[in-house]
Amino acid sequence: MSxxxxxxxxxxxxxxxxxQSISFSFAxxxxxxxxxxxxxxxTTTLRLIAGLxxxxxxxxxxxxxxIDARTxxxxxxxxxxxxxxxxxxxxxxxxxxxxxxSPLRKIPESVITTTVNxxxxxxxxxxxxxxxxxxxxxxxxxxxxxGRAIVRxxxxxxxxxxxxxxxxxxxxxxxxxxxxxxxxxxxxxxxxTHDQIEAxxxxxxxxxxxxxxxxxxxxxxxxxxRPDTTFVAQLxxxxxxxxxxxxxxxGSVLVRxxxxxxxxxxxxxxxxxxxxxxxxxxxxxPAGGFKGTVxxxxxxxVETILHLRSGELTLLSLVPGMARERVGEEIRFSIVHxxxxxxxxxNRRIAEQGH
Amino acid sequence: xATIQLSRVEKKFDDMHAxxxxxxxxxxxxxxxxxxxxxxxxTTTLRMISGLxTVTGGQILLNGEEVxxxxxxxxxxxxxxxxxxxxxxxxxxxxxxxxxxxxGQKRETVDRRVKExxxxxxxxxxxxxxxxxxxxxxxxxxxxxxALVRxxxxxxxxxxxxxxxxxMRESMRAEIxxxxxxQHATTVYVxxxxxxxxxxxxxxxxxxxxxxxxxxxxxxVYYDPANLFVARFIGSPxxxxxxxxxxxxxxxxxxxxxxxxxxxxxxxxxxxxxxxPDAVLGFRPxxxxxxxxxxLAGEVYATDMHGGYTVLHVNISDSEIVHIRSDRQTSYPxxxxxxxxxxxxxxxxxxxxxxxxVRREAKI
Numbered sequence: 008m009s010x011x012x013x014x015x016x017x018x019x020x021x022x023x024x025x026x027q028s029i030s031f032s033f034a035x036x037x038x039x040x041x042x043x044x045x046x047x048x049x050t051t052t053l054r055l056i057a058g059l060x061x062x063x064x065x066x067x068x069x070x071x072x073x074i075d076a077r078t079x080x081x082x083x084x085x086x087x088x089x090x091x092x093x094x095x096x097x098x099x100x101x102x103x104x105x106x107x108x109s110p111l112r113k114i115p116e117s118v119i120t121t122t123v124n125x126x127x128x129x130x131x132x133x134x135x136x137x138x139x140x141x142x143x144x145x146x147x148x149x150x151x152x153x154g155r156a157i158v159r160x161x162x163x164x165x166x167x168x169x170x171x172x173x174x175x176x177x178x179x180x181x182x183x184x185x186x187x188x189x190x191x192x193x194x195x196x197x198x199x200t201h202d203q204i205e206a207x208x209x210x211x212x213x214x215x216x217x218x219x220x221x222x223x224x225x226x227x228x229x230x231x232x233r234p235d236t237t238f239v240a241q242l243x244x245x246x247x248x249x250x251x252x253x254x255x256x257x258g259s260v261l262v263r264x265x266x267x268x269x270x271x272x273x274x275x276x277x278x279x280x281x282x283x284x285x286x287x288x289x290x291x292x293p294a295g296g297f298k299g300t301v302x303x304x305x306x307x308x309v310e311t312i313l314h315l316r317s318g319e320l321t322l323l324s325l326v327p328g329m330a331r332e333r334v335g336e337e338i339r340f341s342i343v344h345x346x347x348x349x350x351x352x353x354n355r356r357i358a359e360q361g362h
Numbered sequence: 363x364a365t366i367q368l369s370r371v372e373k374k375f376d377d378m379h380a381x382x383x384x385x386x387x388x389x390x391x392x393x394x395x396x397x398x399x400x401x402x403x404x405t406t407t408l409r410m411i412s413g414l415x416t417v418t419g420g421q422i423l424l425n426g427e428e429v430x431x432x433x434x435x436x437x438x439x440x441x442x443x444x445x446x447x448x449x450x451x452x453x454x455x456x457x458x459x460x461x462x463x464x465x466g467q468k469r470e471t472v473d474r475r476v477k478e479x480x481x482x483x484x485x486x487x488x489x490x491x492x493x494x495x496x497x498x499x500x501x502x503x504x505x506x507x508x509a510l511v512r513x514x515x516x517x518x519x520x521x522x523x524x525x526x527x528x529x530m531r532e533s534m535r536a537e538i539x540x541x542x543x544x545q546h547a548t549t550v551y552v553x554x555x556x557x558x559x560x561x562x563x564x565x566x567x568x569x570x571x572x573x574x575x576x577x578x579x580x581x582x583v584y585y586d587p588a589n590l591f592v593a594r595f596i597g598s599p600x601x602x603x604x605x606x607x608x609x610x611x612x613x614x615x616x617x618x619x620x621x622x623x624x625x626x627x628x629x630x631x632x633x634x635x636x637x638x639p640d641a642v643l644g645f646r647p648x649x650x651x652x653x654x655x656x657x658l659a660g661e662v663y664a665t666d667m668h669g670g671y672t673v674l675h676v677n678i679s680d681s682e683i684v685h686i687r688s689d690r691q692t693s694y695p696x697x698x699x700x701x702x703x704x705x706x707x708x709x710x711x712x713x714x715x716x717x718x719x720v721r722r723e724a725k726i
Contacts, residue, residue, distance in 0.1 A: 044527075045527075174399065174400075174554070175555070175556075175598065176594070176595070176600065179598065179599055180599075182666075183663070183664050183666070183675050183683075186664050186666075187663055187664045187675075187696070190664070190696055191696075202528070204668065207666075207667055207668060207669055208666035208667060208668060208673075209666075227667045228667065231667070231669045243669060244669045244670070245528075245532065245669075246532060247529070247532070285669075285670065287670040302540075303536055303539055303540060303543070305535070305536065305539065305560075305561035305562075306560055306561065306580050306581065307557055307560050307561060308560055308580065308584040308596065308597050308646075309597065309598075309646065309647070309648050309687065312561070314536060325670070327648070328648075329580070329581050329584070329585075334543060
């Protein structure tokens with residue numbers, strides 16, 4: 008079993024405070040993702056947990072026991088980096104066997120062979136075992152790097168943007184494989200990324216980090232459907248959520264600079280606030296209540312992004328398939344009322360009553 | 363105004379082709395994207411059009427006039443690079459004015475034209491800054507302004523969004539497209555990103571291994587890829603491509619799955635495959651739908667939530683995973699047996715030997 012509790016970690020560097028009292032926990036078998044922009048403190052967190060760096064305040068617990076005083080080797084965690092850091096002159100087999108051949112472990116060679124072969128099969132690299140790693144493609148190298156982490160059967164996997172050096176197609180397929188592997192192995196994983204798609208698609212739970220603080224924690228559904236702040240709302244989803252300045256009047260929400268209005272929700276709305284609408288919730292609709300001019304279309308194949316001018320606003324709408332709408336055309340559209348987001352002047356979500 | 367014609371243009375290094383003989387006509391005002399993985403020859407092609415690279419064969423015509431051996435400066439094309447190539451010791455204003463001053467334009471002309479492009483790109487507030495102080499997006503706006511100010515016959519862009527972060531890339535992509543709609547200048551644009559190519563191009567030239575794989579509008583390369591490479595490369599995830607056997611009016615797929623051939627396929631498949639039974643069946647992830655009575659079946663390998671939708675990865679056999687795009691309501695734990703159907707109009711077939719698409723008989 009491995010459960011991780013990170014408690015009030017603070018890390019200061021000479022000119023900057025990288026982490027300000029962050030806390031989070033994840034359970035055995037969980038795939039936990041730290042998501043945030045560059046400089047948010049993600050990698051620092053990972054390095055503190057690995058023991059590569061020492062925190063100034065706070066504590067890290069592995070299965071309830073503080074590990075702050077332990078060396079990296081004593082923590083029994085495996086680190087997978089963005090750069091593969093394999094031994095280029097060794098074969099794939101020897102790279103995989105390397106962590107097991109540590110003199111401290113005294114593992115018989117027959118056991119090493121079995122373990123390496125099993126890992127290779129899981130990662131579909133059996134055919135590469137006799138190759139030198141220098142001869143491999145980026146995707147193959149990263150599989151080997153992951154394999155080297157797996158053979159040790161560590162208590163915890165720490166992964167620092169392991170897919171970000173790969174091209175789009177490889178990233179996609181390795182993402183699916185990594186997730187499948189993690190679930191079938193039941194391994195506890197902390198995965199760091201700046202890529203919101205990686206976070207949404209792979210995580211059991213996500214902690215969003217910004218400027219050294221955790222701004223939200225939750226399942227991918229929580230993060231996407233009920234973002235706590237405008238920062239989180241804008242961080243996930245492509246194209247980005249529409250954030251529209253709005254006012255309350257009688258039973259309606261009026262969007263400033265446009266003729267758009269929606270029924271007011273049962274929320275304690277201030278006088279002026281931001282209305283958030285995801286692009287897929289703005290739909291061209293001949294019977295829709297609003298009008299807009301198509302300024303731009305971006306056909307992506309599976310869907311099309313429409314840039315709609317409505318009053319003084321430009322709205323992004325995401326429609327399925329290759330849209331028929333043409334630039335310059337005036338169309339009618341509707342807004343899905345059930346999926347609206349409301350943010351106060353402090354950029355925080357205005358919570359549903361009773362929450 | 364520019365029509366660019368490439369006729370049998372090629373580039374060889376020793377015996378290796380960087381670009382195999384290529385024919386392409388780019389019409390005046392057209393936005394053409396050269397798309398492919400790294401090393402496919404797309405950048406070399408762009409550089410040959412600009413004159414930064416010499417050809418080893420073929421001809422390049424600009425408005426009907428041969429420019430194959432003309433110096434880059436005599437081709438009247440403006441180049442925009444991935445790394446902005448701005449002068450760091452000059453202000454933004456001086457950077458933009460530079461090409462006009464180099465041409466010896468009068469001061470009033472320089473001022474007027476600089477103001478023009480600065481208004482278009484909305485960078486008036488940056489004029490006295492040094493490029494090094496700007497964000498990546500703003501630096502690329504300045505680079506675009508410097509290209510635009512010359513009123514060149516054509517724009518050549520080499521991965522201009524490649525160095526920007528995801529968010530900035532998306533908004534700059536829309537700006538470039540807006541700019542093109544407003545200016546209508548002939549543009550040749552190189553990228554390895556299929557999303558960018560789809561979003562921007564009037565036409566896409568898909569390249570791989572020094573060779574053109576397909577030239578077509580986004581809708582064509584997406585729905586009717588010419589071969590397996592294009593089918594895989596376009597889309598995210600790409601087209602599902604399943605090794606099948608054609609027998610008894612159906613495609614037999616791994617995992618004892620049988621998909622009855624939709625109308626219009628039997629004859630062209632027989633002709634294209636010449637009696638061989640093997641064919642690759644292709645369908646886009648959004649063309650499949652999970653349904654309790656679906657003709658096909660498999661086991662859920664993984665489920666991805668993408669925000670607005672879910673992708674199910676379904677194992678139809680030990681060696682074959684297909685990707686199905688569905689709404690958020692459709693989510694299943696790993697290992698669940700699911701049945702699904704494919705929209706018969708969205709099914710495609712390929713010859714595994716030649717890797718080429720087989721074309722369906724036209725509907726009568």
